[in-house]
Amino acid sequence: MDFDFTEEQVKFREKAREFAEREFSSEVARKFDREEKYPEEIRKKAYAEHVIDYSDPWKVLIAIEELCRQDAGLGISATVPYFGEEVIMLFGSDHLKEKYLQPVNEGKSLMGLAVTEPGGGSDVAGLKTTARKEGKNYIINGAKMFITNGSIADFFVMLVRTSEEEKRHHGLSAFVVESRFPGFKANKLKGKLGVRATDTAELELNNVVVPEENLIGEEGKGFYYIMTFFNISRIFVAGQGIGIAQGAFDRALSILRRKGKAYSEKEEIQFAVAEMATQIQAARLITYKAASYLFNFKPDPTITSMAKKYAAETAVFVAEKALEVTGVDGISSDLERFYRDAKILEIWEGTSEVEKLIISRNILKEAQ
Ligand SMILES: Cc1cc2nc3c(=O)[nH]c(=O)nc-3n(C[C@H](O)[C@H](O)[C@H](O)COP(=O)(O)OP(=O)(O)OC[C@H]3O[C@@H](n4cnc5c(N)ncnc54)[C@H](O)[C@@H]3O)c2cc1C
DSSP states (O other): OOOOHHHHHHHHHHHHHHHHHHHOOOOHHHHHHHTTTTOHHHHHHHHHHSSSSSTTTHHHHHHHHHHHOOHHHHHHHHHOTTHHHHHHHSSSSSHHHIIIIHHHHHHOOOOOEEETTBSSSOGGGGOOOOEETTTEEEEEEEEEEEEEEEOOOOOEEEEEOOOSSSSSSGGGGEEETTTTTTTTEEEEEEOOSTTSSSSEEEEEEEEEEOOOOOOOOSTTTTTHHHHHHHHHHHHHHHHHHHHHHHHHHHHHHHHHHHOOOOHSSHHHHHHHHHHHHHHHHHHHHHHHHHHHHHHTTTHHHHHHHHHHHHHHHHHHHHHHHHHHHHHHHHSSTTTHHHHHHHGGGGTTSOOHHHHHHHHHHHHHHOOO
């Protein structure tokens, strides 16, 4: 067991931190949060400076952590242009990889993953958007809800129903759907609690004609492809959690320093600092354990769900505690944004309840 990062990874962390501190000043973060604007220029800069380096998944995790440590809205915006790319990478044809992934990897195009519908996100097998085969095309009708990059992405990996089966999830298939296809409409959503610099939209699909070569893998296997993807992406959400928790903790310590020694020596402040630091350390360890299994091609979905759930809850816990120990100083600082930003981590890519169901089902199945 080795707990150390390589020298190259340590240097990369410094580079990511330097980028975030330089580009995500308080003023900039507040502006994008207030205006609910996607930071396209910052995304391009992060790409140009190789802050997102797909040659090493550890570097992706490190970048997510360091960018979210400075600001989650900007950090997530800069690190999700590729959201859903693993589905095409793992299950798509060479044609799809070349046509769609190449421009994304060259920073020229943006993508998203559309699963959730107005009727709900947790019950993925219950989704209602349909794709009907007609000649060499599929015709898609329905709606998607709360889709990240929804109004800015060039295309989406979209999960839809291609048949009614006794086991509902057997009737789902994944497609690449371009936003320029006639019948596709995106409506940007505003007024989110947090991560307001990220783009979120609802999607309408009215008789959208999708060529059959845009089917990813096989018909009826989409549910499996998306669940495989979540077992990857949850680790990166856990990275967002460590970043937000660490960033809130950094800010709390800096306010405590300003408040002076006597204030910090109060027992309740000391206990809160110890609890925050311990939970961040534990979240980091479980996330790195889940990541090391995945990055060595031996993913463990139980540990992955534990990491996602625990790191998300740690972000919420630390952001709240940080406000408690800093009082008025905290509430009027960037900590209020960390507090609002943290909550989404307990919701997307599987709510904490869904993660608990996955963890307990896997453990109970093994026990039998
Ligand atoms: C800012 C933002 C960005 C998002 N980006 C994307 C995206 O890019 N792509 C995408 O597809 N989706 C996206 N989502 C949607 C997100 O994944 C869903 O919100 C999430 O899956 C939960 O679905 P829901 O909100 O419909 O809640 P529901 O599924 O309706 O759940 C409501 C509540 O019931 C609980 N619950 C549900 N089922 C069970 C159960 N069986 N047992 C116990 N409790 C249960 C849940 O935990 C939750 O507390 C995004 C959401 C937000 C807010």
